[in-house]
Amino acid sequence: MTKDWLVAMGEPADDARIGGKAAGLFRLLELGLPVPEFVVLTADAWRDADAGSLVPVLDRAWQILGSGARALAVRSSAIGEDGAAHSFAGQMETVLNVTSREALATAVETCWDSLHGERAKVYRAQAGEAELAGMAVVIQHMVLPTAAGVLFTVNPASGRADELLASSVWGLGEGLVSGALSADTFVLGRAGNLLGS
Missing domain, CATH: 3.30.470.20 (ATP-grasp fold, B domain)
Known part of the structure; x- marks a missing residue:
């Protein structure tokens, strides 16, 4: 269901749906550390979304994060990244300074596309890794x-x-x-x- 595609701070999160980067942010919150406000578009959205079904989910994310009052960072959070053997640091895309709802949709697509980008494919091949299981996206206030x-x-x-x-x-x-x-x-x-x- 589309309502389950977005996880906000303070909501229960399943690492298998939110990816390594988002899981790390939730761990920082559990430790009581300051973390810029964020929401996570789960890997379920990456698997199941079409353009029409994603609109209300991104509208909700945009609203939760202040409707453009602050620039956003849109960050890939692949399922299986940040693991013990391989970090995938710098292999997926991040889009910075997102300041419009339209740019948010484009940034999410950029993150999703990076899962199958050349840089990520080469890294996986060199690391002897198979395909990653999916791509969640962190949408977060910029610092x-x-x-x-x-x-x-x-x-x-x-x-x-x-x-x-x-x-x-x-x-x-x-x-x-x-x-x-x-x-x-x-x-x-x-x-x-x-x-x-």
């Missing part, structure tokens, strides 16, 4: 950070589980995950001690 980054809880360069790898850039993180900007990179121990940069 304008001084700096942003990615933290790996297992160092992907060494495979060491006792090391964290943090990469950061000034401004939005999009330049980091797309590879357009050079990052400051830090290797940390589990206690937060700096091991290298």
